Amino acid sequence: MNAIGVDVGGTKIAAGLVSSGGELLRSVRYPSSGPPEKLLENIARAVLEAGEGSEVGGVCLAVPGFILSKENKVIFSPNLRTIEGIPLKEELGRRTGLNVTVENDANAAAWGEFRFGTGRHVDHLVFLTLGTGVGGGVIIGGELLRGAQGAGGELGHVTIQATGPRCNCGNRGCLEAMASGTAIRRRALELAAERPDSALGQLAAERDLLGEDVTRLAREGDEAARRVLEEAGVWLGIGVAGFVNVFNPEMVAVGGGVAEAGDFILEPARREVQLRSMSPSRDLVEIRLASLGVRSGMLGAAALARHPSGECVLGG
Structure with missing residues (x-):
């Protein structure tokens, strides 16, 4: 049966019909902007359109923010405040006629990589998604780590620099504040001002810098851009080293838009992990790029969808 x-996300809703083998059969998109009622309406429309004409066993919503799993409710979502406090299972179940499960978006993406992507051959996986923010998910012994209330796995909000920049969560020096796309843009603007003759500095004088600009300039050989990415990679590695020591994973998979910088970020991260994590964990772990891209959230959410009986629709 399909799920x-x-x-x-903060700007869009992507719904996909997924087969038991992890094949994305159909996908649709709607905006996520607007008041809560409009958001619910668009999610329901996306679900019904994605599943039209097919047998569907259940739906899982992968949503950003801190979730109370028993209540199927988001209590804090800095990038999508309109979703906070809504009884999503009940509201969307009523609109779609389907059994609805709610999961954190990074947890769902982690599960997608574990079931169908880079991590499908391991039992112990740490997943990080580097975008505007930093999300994370942890799989231990083939089980998704959720914590006592369902709010576990917030790897992006581990402090790695006590006096670092303010994070969206209100803390200072979180991994998100040091290695996200937002952090890269902030550091790129600082370095552009320090090195106005660099390609990075010249572009910043012409227009607003974007994260992808930094990656492009690094590939073209600009030393300032390469330094920005290397610094982000160092901070990423400091965070990952802690996760390696705590979770002893076989693999750390890194996804999200920032990961498109590839080895400009991953190589310094790998060096830090070797310097800062402990044997035997550091000798086992691989740090690799995630493979599913933007599909990870939809695929992982589908694999977490449940029948009314509580069984996963896609098994596993």
Whole structure:
């Protein structure tokens, strides 16, 4: 039987019909902007359109923010405040006629990589998604780590620099504040001002810098851009080293838009992990790029969708 995975982000809703083998059969997109009622309406429309004409066993919403799993409710979502406090299972179940499960978006993406992507051959996986923010998910012994309330696995909000920049969560020096796309842009603007003759500095004088600009300039050989990415990679590695020591994973998979910088970020991260994590964990772990890209959230959410009986629709 098929399941529907819905990846709800700050700007868009992506819903996909997924087969038991992890094949994305159909996908649709709607905006996530607007008041709560409009958001619910668009999610329901996306679900119904994705599943039209097919047998669907259940739906899982992958949503950003801190979730109370028993209540199927988001209590804090800095990038999508309109979703906070809504009884999502009840509201969307009523609109779609399907059994609805709610999961954190990074947890769902982690599960997608574990079931169908880079981590499908391991039992112990740490997943990080580097975008505007930093999300994370942990799989231990083939089980998704959720914590006592369902709010576990917030790897992006581990402090790695006590006096670092303010994070969106209100803390200072979180991994998100040091190695996200937002952090890279902030550091790129600082370095552009320090090195106005660099390609990075010249571009910053012409227009607003974007994260992808830094990656492009690094590939073209600009030393300032390469330094920005290397610094982000060092901070990423400091965070990952801690995760390696705590979770002893076989693999750390890194996804998200920032990961498109590839070895400009991953190589310094790998060096830090070797310097800072402990044997035997550091000798086992591989740090690799995630493979599913933007599909990870939909695929992982679908794999977490449940029948009314509580069984996963896609098994596993």
